[in-house]
Amino acid sequence: MAERRLVPVTTSGRLSNEDLAPTTAAQATWRxxxxxCLWMTSAHSLGSYGxxxxxxxxxxxxWQTMLALFAGVLMLWFGSNLIGIAGQRLGVPFPVFARATFGVFGANVPALLRGLVAIFWYGIQTYLASTAxxxxxxxxxxxxxSWTEPTFLGLxxxxWAAFLTLWTVQLLILNYGMEIVRKASDVxxxxxxxxxxALAIWMLASVGWSIDxxxxxxxxxxxxxxxxxxxGVAFLxxxxxxxxxxxxxxxxxxxxxxQAILRGNALGIPFNETAFxxxxxxxxxAALKKYGSAMIDPVKLVADIDSDAIVIVxxxxxxxATVGINVVLNFVSPSYDISNVAxxxxxxxxxxxxxxxxxxxxLPWKIWGNEAAIVYFLGGVGxxxxxxxxILVVDYYLLRGQRTNTADLYSESTAGAYFYTRGFNPAALIALGVSGAAAIAIALVPSSQSLTAVSWPVGALLGGALMYALSLRPRRTSRAAPS
Structure with missing residues (x-):
């Protein structure tokens, strides 16, 4: 059976352009x-280390922390296979994929929520890279x-020079499209x-090659x-x-x-992320033994090295690495999400x-220095x-049985399978509203790290359960074909 059923769609109008249209065979170059490398780039950042x-x-x-993080890595691996297989079969970006669940216009809700978080983290990661x-x-x-005083808007x-230089480099990378993003990720x-x-070797040598x-x-x-x-660590x-x-x-x-999805995910998540x-x-x-604190970021550790050559490299x-993760995780997503609006x-x-x-x-440097902004805004929306x-997984695998009418993802017709009610699916939006409120409440519970840690699984399970319950009615899927 063919891996993907390519369906011609219009590349104009309110729901499509060349970037949002289904991937062609010639564009399927991510092996x-x-x-x-995509998952390596995702994991390898100052934020991930922190x-x-x-x-x-x-x-x-x-050792307990490593085991707990490994348990979380396994859950991430399972989830990435679910989303990855669906995305590969349909050949469409996330906001278009979400149209089948939330409606052709309702998909803007989850897409913009994801895009909003990515925009803030894009700025933060650019700032962190500029510190290096x-x-x-x-x-x-x-x-x-002498250039470090005074400041303008906190920087x-x-x-400013370092930040804007990296900002420009990343914008140039994205300007050449997803193929250059693939090559940037590979590097x-x-x-x-x-x-x-190199940093691990230097740190271990500095503490006598012995850590506890x-x-x-x-x-x-x-x-x-x-x-x-x-x-809590596993879920976090x-x-x-x-x-x-x-x-x-x-x-x-x-x-x-x-097969490319499954192999790439297997190498990039349980193997690589565990190693990282x-x-x-x-x-x-090693830092805990040498400095009495483990909470020292790599940039500060590098700055303490005597060798100029090592510091420069x-x-x-x-x-x-930080530019790489930024382009992959925090630039591509909002670019598609914002494009999906119009x-x-x-x-x-x-x-x-x-x-x-x-x-x-x-002003991401101000956000990074404001714990309340990180916890209450980014943590809440995240x-x-x-x-x-x-909601997406339950709808695609349980309610639709992996069947999607690709052409209707781009259809403004009221008879379209995913037009629902004026382009919005009430069941999905209600499920998102209720489960989202519960997840945010749990995530922002003060002085309760163990409870905060379960916000993701509670939100995912509650959202999926509500989606399933609210959708137990006749669905317009008779014209949908296996995607």
């Missing part, structure tokens, strides 16, 4: 290696310290391993508290990657076969420009990705 190390603060030992560039510049020319002149994914391995995997950054836990913390691992998981169809659509977790914990435990690698007027590239401009307007995932 196993590319998908492997997340893994931050889990030590919950009180687990080094600043370390590099100051090591090359200490005289540039000094050197910071950024593997290259960071050189920097991480039984060490912990937080206070010791009781047996019950250990179980709760272990479960999934929640951390919830956005990329939801919009994985943006990339899976370019895979030539189901291990090396992150090793570096942090490591800073370049960290900048490349395809006739907004192309993928135009959506990218809008994303880039908004990422400056939100909690909605669990319900979106649950």
């Amino acid at each position: 196993t290696w590319d998908l492997f 997340f893994a190390v931050g889990m030590l603060a919950l009180g687990l030992t080094g 560039v600043i370390v590099l510049l100051l090591r090359l020319d200490p005289g540039l310290r 000094h002149a050197l910071g 950024a994914g593997p290259v960071v391993w050189i920097g991480m391995i 995997f039984g060490a912990r950054a937080g206070v010791p836990l009781t047996s019950g508290a250990t179980v709760l913390a272990f479960t 691992m999934v929640a951390f990657m919830a956005g990329p998981l939801v919009n994985y169809a943006d990339f899976a659509r370019f895979a030539p076969s189901r 977790v291990v090396i992150s914990i090793v570096i942090s435990l 490591a800073a370049i690698f960290f900048a490349i 395809p006739k007027y907004i192309s993928f590239r135009t959506g990218g420009i809008i994303t880039a401009v908004l990422s400056i307007a939100v 909690a909605l990705m669990g319900p979106v995932f649950g």
Whole structure:
């Protein structure tokens, strides 16, 4: 059976343009290696390192933290296969994929929610990459310290120069379309391993090649508290990657076969992400032994190295890695999501420009330095990705039995299978509203990390259950064909 049934659709009007149309056979160039690199790029960032190390603060030992994160990696792997296989078979980006569930116009709701989170994180990741560039510049020319005072809108002149340079590079990458994104991912994914391995070797050498995997950054836990913390870390691992998981169809659509998806996911998630977790914990435990704290980011560790050559190389690698993850995870998604709002007027590239401009307007360095903004805004909106995932999976696999009328994803006709009520599916939107409210409430519960950690699974399960219950009525699927 053919991996994908290509259906001709119009590339004009309110629902389509060339970027949102189904992938052609000639565009299916993302093979196993590319998908492997995609997940490498997704995992290899200063934010990912900070997340893994931050889990030590919950009180687990080094080896317990690694096992808990591995459990989360396995859940992420399972979810990525569900979304990836569906995305590859349909050959459409996430906002178009969501039309079958939320309605041809209702899909803008989950798409814009995902795009909003990505815009903020795009700005934050660009800022984090710029800090590595600043370390590099100051090591090359200490005289540039005069550029670090005064500040404008919270950022000094050197910071603005580094930020805008990386901002421009990323915009240029996206301007050439998804093929250049694939090539950028192929480079950024593997290259960071050189920097991480070099940093791990230097850190281990500095502590006598000996670390304690039984060490912990937080206070010791009781047996019950250990179980709760272990479960929380596992679910937080999934929640951390919830956005990329939801919009994985943006990339899976370019895979030539189901086998490419399964192989790329297997190499990129359980194999690679576990390895990245291990090396992150090793570096942090070495930092704990050397400095008395594991909560030191790699850029600060690199800045402490005596060798100029190592500092320069490591800073370049960290900048490349962060730019890579930013383009893949936080640029592609909102570009498609914004384009989906008005395809006739907004192309993928135009959506990218809008994303880039908004990422400056939100002043990401101020957000990164504001814990309340991270927790209550990004954490709250991010909690909605669990319900979106649950609703999409239940609808595609259980309610529609993997059957989709691709042409109707682009149809404005009231007789279209996914027009529902004026282009909106009430069942999906109600399920998202109720489960989303529950997920946000749980995510923002003060002083309850163990409860906050379950916001993603609760949201996903509740959203999926409500979608199933509210959809137990005749559905217009008679014309839908296997996708």
